[in-house]
Amino acid sequence: MADFKTSPGTRDILSPDSARWRAFQGVFESTVEAAGYDYIIPPMFEDLDVFLRLGEATDVVTKEMYDFHDKGGRHIALRPEQTASVCRAFVEHRPTTPWKVWYSGPNFRYEKPQQGRYRQFDQVGIEALGVDDAFLDAEVIALAAKFYSALGLRKIELSINSLGDSGDRDKYAKKLSEYFAKHESKLTAESKATLLRNPLRVLDSKREPDQEIIIGAPAIRETISNESREHFEAVLSALDALKISYKINDRLVRGLDYYRRTTFEFVSTALEAAHTAIGGGGRYDGLVEALGGPPTAGIGFALGLDRTLLACDAESVFAAPLKEVDVFVVDTVDGTHAHELCHQIRTHGFSADRAYDLRSIKAQMKAADRSGARIALIIGSNEVENESVMLRPMGSGEQYVVPRQDILNEIAKYTIKTNI
Ligand code: HAM
Secondary structure: OOOOOOOOOOOOOOHHHHHHHHHHHHHHHHHHHOOEEEEEEEEOOHHHHHHHHHOHHHHOHHHOOOOOEEEOEEEEEOOOOOOOHHHHHHHHHOOOEEEEEEEEEEEEOOOOOOOOHHHHHHHEEEEEEEOOOOHHHHHHHHHHHHHHHOOOOOEEEEEEEEEOHHHHHHHHHHHHHHHOOOOOOOOOOHHHHHHHHHHHHHHOOOOOHHHHHHOOOOHHHHHHHHHHHHHHHHHHHHHOOOOOOOOOOOOOOOOOOEEEEEEEEEEEEEOOHHHHHEEEEEEEEHHHHHHHOOOOEEEEEEEEEHHHHHHHHHOOOOOOOOOEEEEEEOOOOOOOOHHHHHHHHHOOOOOEEOOOOOOHHHHHHEEEEEEEHEEEEEEEHHHHHEHHHHEEEOOOOOOOEEEEHHHHHHHOOOOOOOOO
């Protein structure tokens, strides 16, 4: 028999972690919906061309894309992120602006798997299209910061930079090329190769010999236009007004090529060096146009769910919610009483679970413990005869008899009604 296991870089998320994921998504949903963002569900795969807009010299496009030809001969890719899909959706549906959306779901990148780096990883994120206002940049950043703090995270640092507009970026790329060319002999072979494709990417290198050269590299903000500089200053003062602390990082260019002007990244100082970036984003004012739409401003961020939960572990916050069920029915007669009572209880808006296969009362009580039930209802032959049940508040060591017709009122004393 084949030994079936998950493919490298993918995982099964089982309970209680799966409940923690849903709670995480729930906190994100309430944070961003309170600021007017609507939910969008983009498809998990698109024409490869949509994602080529992330930058033909980026690792995401050149090395990590899951692409294939489908049976109709289309060149398809599993989405490596969702910003490009949101912009494609904007071009396709032309919603009124400002268009503020949020999303949650898996993305796919063929990376070398390690802790905090997976081939299928979940992100939650927001995108806001059609607004150039610096207050929006600050709002987007503030929502990310608010979300981290709602999870209980404290050891988070925000880095911010401006990449200028597209003209500034090209000027800067030229300046960087000249600088790195002068020091080429000291760069690593990897960075020499990157330099030919995209000099900005060299700034991302964490390798020691490259770092020595990167430190002296010109900063992008020295070359940006006055307009971009003013926008950046307005973003910073809007952040100051909300008392959001940040570090300006001249070398922050991020791994995708669509960024213009404001870019930012959140790092967890509680995590090991390899996967400290737990979220990031910025403006991508040319992306809608590159996808065939009208010139449209855009900004957003995405944060890695898997990695942010690792940061939560490192700070011992946002534990998995406790498993809970209102009632556990223990039937030692023949199982039909549990069958009917569970149905009746669930129909009236309470949650109920039970054991199967007529296990011993001891085994059923153990299952009741594991279920997180508040109360157990025990039915033996005496109870059947007297049309009653034995009610045991879990963990109390007490129990008492309740007439069968009063059972729903009695359950209500211990529980809050769930959805009916
Ligand atoms: P990104 O920096 O590529 O940006 O990804 C955002 C976050 O996703 C990262 O900070 C990290 O937490 C998580 N992440 C990325 N790759 C992996 C991986 N292989 N395994 C686990 N987590 C990972 C974007 O994706 C942009 N779309 C963000 C954005 C939205 N910019 C503007 N709007």
